[in-house]
Amino acid sequence: MTTIENDQKPVGHGRMLRKEDPRFVRGRGRYCDDVQLNGMLHLAILRSPVAHARIVSIDTTAAEAMPKVKAVVTGAALAEQGLAWMPTLSNDVQAVLATDKVRFQGQEVAFVVAEDRYAARDALELIDVEYDILEPVVDVRTALAPDAPVIRTDLEGKTNNHCFDWETGDQKATEDVFKRADVVVTEDIVYPRVHPAPMETCGAVADYDRIDGKLTLWSTTQAPHAHRTLYALVAGLPEHKIRVISPDIGGGFGNKVPIYPGYVCAIVASIVTGKPVKWMEDRSENLISTGFARDYIMRGEIAATREGKILAIRTNVLADHGAFNGTAAPVKYPAGFFGVFTGSYDLEAAYCSMTAVYTNKAPGGVAYACSFRITEAVYLVERIVDCLAYDLGMDPVELRLKNLLKPEQFPYTSKTGWVYDSGDYEPTLREAMRIAGYEELRREQALKRERGELMGIGVSFFTEAVGAGPRKDMDILGLGMADGCELRVHPTGKAVVRLSVQTQGQGHETTFAQIVAEEIGIPPADIDVVHGDTDNTPFGLGTYGSRSTPVSGAAAALVARKVRDKARIIASGMLEVSVADLDWVKGAFQVKGDPGKSVTIQDIAMRAHGAGDLPEGLEGGLEAQICYNPSNLTYPHGAYICVVDIDPGTAVVKVRRFVAVDDCGTRINPMIIEGQVHGGLTDGVGMALMEMIGFDEDGNCLGGSLMDYLIPTALEVPDWETGFTVTPSPHHPIGAKGVGESATVGSPPAVVNAVVDALKPFGIRHADMPLTPSRVWETMQGNHTPP
Ligand code: CDP
Known part of the structure; x- marks a missing residue:
């Protein structure tokens, strides 16, 4: 049986190579655009060439008449189904396809579904949109001027471009301190608009099966579970009939957290045509229209x-x-x-x-x-x-050394309430x-x-x-920010850990195996990490904001401890001693004071699934599941x-x-x-x-x-x-x-x-x-x- 040697302690092992790399360095990564399905159609999006304009008319006749074109859809058509607008992750609404106005250059106006990508892109050229150009609001410093054109005329009663106000800290106490300070320095500091620009742009393949009513969506998402729930809420599809698969992701960096109109268009297109539909944006579409x-x-x-x-x-x-x-x-x-x-x-x-x-x-x-x-x-x-x-x-x-928090001040509550x-x-x-x-x-x-x-x-x-985050304080559209984790140890002592977070290149297949290995003593090579598939992983909020290790990493350690606790009871039966008389060493339970008497985690896994009795009241199998809510x-x-x-x-x-x-x-x-x-x-x-x-x-x-x-x-x-x-x-x-x-x-x-x-x-x-x-x-x- 393989056990872990001391010099290869899984957590902190400096020489542990990435388990996923053999597939990546051989070009065997499987990204969204690699998904090929029988009869798959291709979707291309017509985008606004201008920043602010009223849509006067859209003529799709010529595009529809093009050979290979299967459907041309406008905002008006989506509006008839109640699908022209969707919620954003910040409780606002965003147009899936523009109906009344376009509000930024690159906004989605219509889409074409065709037999191949080229035909879809060519047909976009034949859609005739008449725009009534409006003055754009470009300079943020004058967006609230009384005469600034109002962008969000879709919001009832909106008469300006105000989005929200927010404050934190203590204004009065701060003012008092500023009044008595020897030195006050003021500076205007701009952090300009930048873009995450991941190597892989955003895209999706939607496959709606009209017979069993099941939608499978491969998409470039950092949060497959959250996206699935939101599709269920918005489109009214039953959640158990939606499977979101996030295959290999070519970099996320926050760009693949939002739900983009393109994903929704691909879903609509598959439902309308009854065929799988692929949408992949190009580099310019990614830079001009997705999350800055x-x-x-x-x-x-x-x-x-x-x-x-x-x-x-x-x-x-x-x-x-x-x-x-x-x-x-x-x-x-x-x-x-x-x-x-x-x-x-x-x-x-x-x-x-x-x-x-x-x-x-x-x-x-x-x-x-x-x-x-x-x-x-x-x-x-x-x-x-x-x-x-x-x-x-x-x-x-010198200035920083004089003012840094001291170790004895931790846990430290900041003046704006962060601990x-x-x-x-x-x-x-x-x-x-x-x-x-x-x-x-x-x-x-x-x-x-x-x-x-x-x-x-x-x-x-x-x-x-x-x-x-702690779910008492943090949720996204009502979904608490916690993460599930499930661990199964197979009879031969190999294991599979299922995560609710999703790697985008940062090596989770390796590091989560290391965390579990550290806790239950099965070598990382014998632990498979499954993620990015809502049908095969427990619910959780996904990977962004460096939350995988703090939340899901904690879940992985705790679920492994839960399995180890059960393994201890099984070991006590196998060694005929009480659980208190067992020491946990290097992937095995040992009788205290008698190192010769021990059983490895692999022995225990076989016993958990094998013939013979288990200790009184214990179910067979060696697996556990938890949902971790960080404190x-x-x-x-x-x-x-x-x-x-x-x-x-x-x-x-x-x-x-x-x-x-x-x-x-x-x-x-x-x-x-x-x-x-x-x-x-x-x-x-x-x-x-x-x-x-x-x-x-x-x-x-x-x-x-x-x-x-x-x-x-x-x-x-x-x-x-x-x-x-x-x-x-x-x-x-x-x-x-x-x-x-x-x-x-x-x-x-x-x-x-x-x-x-x-x-x-x-x-x-x-x-x-x-x-x-x-x-x-x-x-x-x-x-x-x-x-
Ligand atoms: O959420 P995301 O994976 O982007 O960020 P992270 O939790 O900071 O982890 C990034 C990568 O660094 C993961 O593969 C982690 O397992 C690894 N990591 C680590 O080895 N040790 C840490 N203390 C933190 C992260």
Whole structure:
């Protein structure tokens, strides 16, 4: 029998390779677009060429007459079935196909179903739509002006573009602290609109069986169970007759959390034609019409003593939500977890007020590789703290060390009500300084400044809140944010664990096998991980916001412990001793004081299913199921140091070094963690230096292709230097915190702080992303304009 050797302890095993990679490196991944079914039809969507217009008429006659075309459907046709509008994940409604008006460039207007993809795309050209162009609302700063055109005329009584207001913290207490502070620093800080841009775009294959009334939907979703329930509620299909399969996913990053009109169109098309229907969007469709991220205009204010003790932080945010509020966040948190904007610091007071508005842009506000707006929050606090360091003439590291929360303050309740579970911040920052050689870097910078060279050193320290969430506080459209897990051990001691979360490339098939292996002693290679199929996995809310490890990882550990408890009773019968006389060692139960008398988990599995009696009252089989409701979020943290050089002649920023020290509590798979961090850092450098979805004054999207929306490649990033500290979560069964998004959250401020530091000789305290050569050049000339 195989047991686990000591040097291969599953959790923390540094050499454990990814179980899924043999299939990926051989090109055997099976993505949505790989699904081929007999008689399958193809769907293409006609999108609005303009940002804001009334639809006067749509003529589909020529498209319908095209050979190979099976159906052409407009918003008016959907409206007849009550399907023209659907709820968003934020309790707003969004048009599946436009009926009255188009509200952003790229909005879905009609769809064609044809025998092949080419015919479907060609037929789109024959649909004749007459638009009555309306003035678009593009600038978020003027969206609430009294004369601004009203976008959401579909909402009864709506007379402006106001979406929602939100506040957190104590306004009066914060005001009082600001009044008595020695130093107050104010800065306007923009986090521009960016896009998750996963390698695989969004798509679906819908297969409605008219005989048994069952719908099978393969779709690029990060949350198959939640999507299934919402389809049942919206379309009125019985939930047990819907099977959502999320096959291999080519990156999600929050982009695949919302339900997009394309998914609904594919379902409708399959029901109408009685055939399987595939819809796959192309790159431009993905960039111009699916969930954007960020788009916050923030005024940050920080109050401190002359000696650099931070007293309070205050912010006012203007949030651009696009044409429909498609944010994916727990219902009680319309601004996501932005409330953690007080960061990692010991403050006396904090306050945030936010106004969200509608504009003629694509909807979204998705958690792009972050836990619901934490990226924006961390960027705000880490930028404003650097502005304070600038005004005080203090080293940014010294200022942070003076204000970081101390280990004895945990669990720490922030001034906006978040309970940080655990943290030991100073060693993490000191480790980053050690790896970077911080003092030496500052000496090098001083010498270079004397020579007129532009070298910058940027620091950021972040605390994330991941693992949504306790269901008493968190739900998405009424679905509580908990996760199920089921574990079955087969008679021969092999096992299958079924998860409600869904990997999109982050290695769950390996790490969840490791968690279970650690608890029940079956080697990871003997444990299969099943996910992404609502017919074959327990209910749960899915993977986003780094919630898999904090929630589903905890579920996996606990379900394995439940199985182990049963195995102990069976072992006591096999060894004829009481359960109290058994020790659990290396995948076997041993009689206390008599190591020669033992049974392995594999022996027990066979007995659980085999002939002969089991201890009194025990059912056969070795399996368990649970639904885990976390008692709190987990709060990973990290310290990042970035070194940049700016060419004074071209203003090109080169990231020369980047040190990232992360603390995600117990580390399950160090290699996978490192991969997650490398990816997140690359994302962060992209956002800081080159990514932005911009619009012209007519509302045309200027980031509709990868020629315009730049994403970083290996050429733009350095060899990452990573390190770690370990502060386990006290409430997670194995002490693990999430890590998938830490680097995307922590790196943009480090890069921007480094660029601003390099520009210090020009008297620059702040510059907005993306720090492209032209923007840096203009900033050097004193002409910085926010995006
Ligand atoms: O929800 P998502 O999977 O995107 O994020 P995560 O829970 O932070 O996990 C990302 C990957 O890192 C998974 O494969 C985790 O199992 C792994 N991980 C780990 O090995 N140790 C941790 N403490 C946290 C995550």
